[in-house]
Amino acid sequence: MSLSLTGEYDCKLDPKGRLVLPAKVKAALPDAYANQLVLVRGLEPCLVLYPRSAWDVIQARVMALDEFNEEYRQFQRNFLRGVTEVELDNIGRFLLPGSMRRYAGLEKEAIIVGLGNRCELWDPARYDDYLIKDPGEFSKLAQKFVSLSPDTPGSPALSA
Known part of the structure; x- marks a missing residue:
């Protein structure tokens, strides 16, 4: 399955920390994966949202690292901490856990950036700093x- 998640979308978080997945992003997901999403901390101060099929590939690569190598363990620990399966409600919203929002500096607004097999969720000011x-x-x-x-x-x- 080939994904083509593209575009930049300005979004607002509601008071409970929920975000509506933009319709164009949701439409790019095959029906079988539309409600199977995984949220992780990004390598930069952002969050990364993967469709389950893309996440499974990434997770397999990370888990294949030698657990007896200290650097690999440190990477696995930091990369996999807080991995959250995301469920969309009936209007396409999903909850961003508080620890994830704090990591990415997300408070009231976010920019969702489609990057092919994944989307990044950025605080607008931080996103501009990284461009x-x-x-x-x-x-x-x-x-x-x-x-x-x-x-x-x-x-x-x-x-x-």
């Missing part, structure tokens, strides 16, 4: 990760 501001820097990353070598004839050069 690349320099178009030249962004262009260099695009060339490094997306395009062919600049020395290759016919290379699709990406520029800002």
